[in-house]
Every structure is written in C-alpha cells, then in structure tokens.
Amino acid sequence: xxxxLAGAFVPxxxxxxxxxxxxxxxxxxxxxxxxxxxxxxTHRREYRPGLVSLITGRADELAGLPPRDVVARVAAGRxxxxxxxxxPITGFVxxxxxxxxxxxxxxETGIQYSVGFRRLDSSQPLSIPLATYSxxxxxxxxxxxxxxxxxxxxxxxxxxxxPVIVLHPADVDRGSVATAVARIRQLKNAGWQAVxxxxxxxxxxxxxxx
Numbered sequence: 134x135x136x137x138l139a140g141a142f143v144p145x146x147x148x149x150x151x152x153x154x155x156x157x158x159x160x161x162x163x164x165x166x167x168x169x170x171x172x173x174x175t176h177r178r179e180y181r182p183g184l185v186s187l188i189t190g191r192a193d194e195l196a197g198l199p200p201r202d203v204v205a206r207v208a209a210g211r212x213x214x215x216x217x218x219x220x221p222i223t224g225f226v227x228x229x230x231x232x233x234x235x236x237x238x239x240x241e242t243g244i245q246y247s248v249g250f251r252r253l254d255s256s257q258p259l260s261i262p263l264a265t266y267s268x269x270x271x272x273x274x275x276x277x278x279x280x281x282x283x284x285x286x287x288x289x290x291x292x293x294x295x296p297v298i299v300l301h302p303a304d305v306d307r308g309s310v311a312t313a314v315a316r317i318r319q320l321k322n323a324g325w326q327a328v329x330x331x332x333x334x335x336x337x338x339x340x341x342x343x
Contacts, residue, residue, distance in 0.1 A: 143172050
C-alpha cells in the first residue's frame with residue numbers, strides 16, 4: 134500500500150448495481166490506497182443536462198440537484214461503498230468537480246472532508262487551497278491537455294496552494310500517466326512531500342503534496 138495515495142470510487146457506476154462478487158475484487162484494489170474516497174453514487178447526471186454534462190458525457194451527477202437530493206445520493210453512495218470495501222468512508226470527491234451547496238450539503242451524510250478542484254473543505258473550520266493537475270476533462274483530449282495547465286495557474290495565483298495530482302482510468306489510454314509522473318518528480322525536486330488528505334488537514338506546514 135502507498136501510504137500517501139488516495140483512491141476515489143463509484144459504487145454504482147452509471148446506475149448499474151454492483152455485482153454480488155464485487156467486494157472481493159474491489160478490496161483487492163483498495164489495499165493499494167491509504168485513503169478511500171467516495172466519488173459519487175453513479176457518476177452520471179440523470180436530469181436537465183448542462184454545459185458540463187455535454188463536455189463530460191453527463192459525468193456531473195450532482196449538478197443542478199436540490200440539497201435534499203445531494204444528501205440522498207451521497208449518503209447512499211457512502212453506505213454502499215462501505216459495504217463493498219469493508220472500510221469507513223469519510224472523504225468525498227465530487228463527480229466532475231460539481232457540488233451544489235458546497236461542503237455544507239454534505240454535513241448530514243457522515244462525510245468529513247471534500248476534495249474539490251480548488252479547495253479542500255472539511256467539518257473542521259478549515260479550508261485549504263489546492264492546485265489540481267488533472268488530465269481527464271471528458272470527451273476531448275485537447276481540453277484535457279489545456280485543463281492540466283490549470284494546476285500551474287492556480288499556484289501562480291495562490292502560491293500556498295497545495296499541488297494535487299489526479300489520474301483517471303482514461304489517462305492510461307491517452308498517455309497522460311508519464312506526464313503526471315514527470316510532474317510528481319518535478320514537485321519532489323522542488324521540495325514537496327507526499328501526504329494523505331487527512332494528514333494535510335492536520336499538518337502545521339502546508340508545504341506538502343497530496
């Protein structure tokens with residue numbers, strides 16, 4: 134297990150219920166991660182698709198939902214994921230980075246922290262700026278290459294922002310993994326150190342990489 138690697142999982146991908154034998158398969162995967170985060174219940178927006186929906190193939194599951202529906206979907210996803218992997222789930226990554234109502238919408242779900250594109254928010258009175266490098270931005274690879282530069286832009290605007298490297302399964306086929314590894318090495322050479330999100334929230338120094 135990598136003690137600073139976080140894995141984000143979707144228990145009911147595109148509304149397909151998990152198979153009865155998923156638990157064994159998933160637990161083999163989750164032992165690779167120090168932290169397991171919920172990444173939505175279905176990762177698919179069902180009603181009134183918007184612009185982000187068109188770009189991402191309706192990946193913005195929670196966008197446009199009223200607070201009660203956000204709570205219901207996150208709570209259902211958390212419960213189902215905990216049952217599958219046999220571990221408590223306290224972290225959340227919003228699908229397509231879209232979370233109506235912000236962290237306040239998660240207070241009834243048992244989630245303790247949420248990793249957004251530009252900020253980590255938690256049940257503590259704490260909000261940490263992030264500079265996210267992410268290469269998967271939906272259907273258009275060119276958008277992904279441009280989107281990955283947003284991490285650099287965030288650090289220029291907010292120098293104390295903590296760099297976060299995000300990889301999706303699609304990044305393997307698109308050849309983005311080598312670029313991500315090069316970015317990680319660059320950050321390490323600059324003095325950044327890897328840390329869990331939970332450790333980041335409690336760290337006195339913010340010069341660490343999640």
